[in-house]
Amino acid sequence: MLNPQPIPSYLIQSEAVRERFDRLKSREVILEVRDLDKRFESAQGECTALNGINFKTHRREFVCVIGPSGCGKSTLIRILAGLERQTSGSVLLDGKPVEGPGADRGMVFQGYTLFPWLTVKKNVMFGLKMNGHSTMHAERDALQWLDLVGLTKFANAYPHQLSGGMKQRVAIARALANRPRILLMDEPFGALDAQTRAKMQTHLLDIWRNIDVTVLFITHDLDEAIFLADRILVLKANPGEVQELIEVPVPRPRDYSQATSPEFLATKARLEALIHPPTAVDEEDDVVRPHMVRMTDVTDNVE
Numbered sequence: 001m002l003n004p005q006p007i008p009s010y011l012i013q014s015e016a017v018r019e020r021f022d023r024l025k026s027r028e029v030i031l032e033v034r035d036l037d038k039r040f041e042s043a044q045g046e047c048t049a050l051n052g053i054n055f056k057t058h059r060r061e062f063v064c065v066i067g068p069s070g071c072g073k074s075t076l077i078r079i080l081a082g083l084e085r086q087t088s089g090s091v092l093l094d095g096k097p098v099e100g101p102g103a104d105r106g107m108v109f110q111g112y113t114l115f116p117w118l119t120v121k122k123n124v125m126f127g128l129k130m131n132g133h134s135t136m137h138a139e140r141d142a143l144q145w146l147d148l149v150g151l152t153k154f155a156n157a158y159p160h161q162l163s164g165g166m167k168q169r170v171a172i173a174r175a176l177a178n179r180p181r182i183l184l185m186d187e188p189f190g191a192l193d194a195q196t197r198a199k200m201q202t203h204l205l206d207i208w209r210n211i212d213v214t215v216l217f218i219t220h221d222l223d224e225a226i227f228l229a230d231r232i233l234v235l236k237a238n239p240g241e242v243q244e245l246i247e248v249p250v251p252r253p254r255d256y257s258q259a260t261s262p263e264f265l266a267t268k269a270r271l272e273a274l275i276h277p278p279t280a281v282d283e284e285d286d287v288v289r290p291h292m293v294r295m296t297d298v299t300d301n302v303e
């Protein structure tokens, strides 16, 4: 029998990948999160959603954030967006503290957040007009962004006429139209079927490659994180803390054939070990397994 090849360490990088990371880290810092804490008061008492979060993101870097449910991913992105206030610590964008929402950050959420009463084009124009652009300017820009996401033909359609993937492409166009410094994405493809999701991932990388934008992308999906990210910020829950910031050793450009490469498998094994450590899964099983009562009179067993 053939012995399977042992998986190498995720810390081993080819020379090309190492050089790429050296170049990436020499670029200016766009986002800096310093000693960020967030506590919520609730009827059940105080909950520490985020505890001592520190990291930096460089210009045109693609960072994915991953971690178990409730580890504070959405809380983090809402603080970065200025929609939520931290308890302590700071968030600096281009060296300036984030004090509230701003056009320098674009948001894309999992839920479809387009205005249903506006056409696709008018959805994209909306933010541009809010930021003081004339209708003519907004329309010209909106059409350019729709072209970039491949939806020119649907400019005059309404959101309900679009598939889930198309709606998220409009949401991306709308978020990018204001030329943000950073695109903040909270599980944007989480509601899509596997095939559409894979297409959207490739599409997002194509867009990112062609424009000057830094991306912070939250996901539950380990493969998605490895496929997209330069670095993966791994959080743990209770309290939400950084476990590790992993440099993905998979070379770019990326394609799905790399999913079986040693670098990809090594990164996935590391993420699995961090996110689903065997003891934690056992403990969780004890907690969530319901007390089973037989609720049928049928005597033959189904298995």
Ligand SMILES: Nc1ncnc2c1ncn2[C@@H]1O[C@H](COP(=O)(O)OP(=O)(O)OP(=O)(O)O)[C@@H](O)[C@H]1O
Residues within 6 Å of the ligand: 040, 041, 042, 047, 048, 049, 067, 068, 069, 070, 071, 072, 073, 074, 075, 076
């Ligand atoms: N407004 C709030 N009030 C009280 N507690 C909150 C509030 N928002 C979030 N929390 C708590 O903070 C913690 C982190 O929540 P958050 O939604 O950021 O997690 P998440 O990592 O995005 O989870 P998921 O993967 O399920 O989306 C959870 O324990 C949650 O119950």
Ligand SMILES: [Mg+2]
Residues within 6 Å of the ligand: 073, 074, 075
């Ligand atoms: Mg969330």
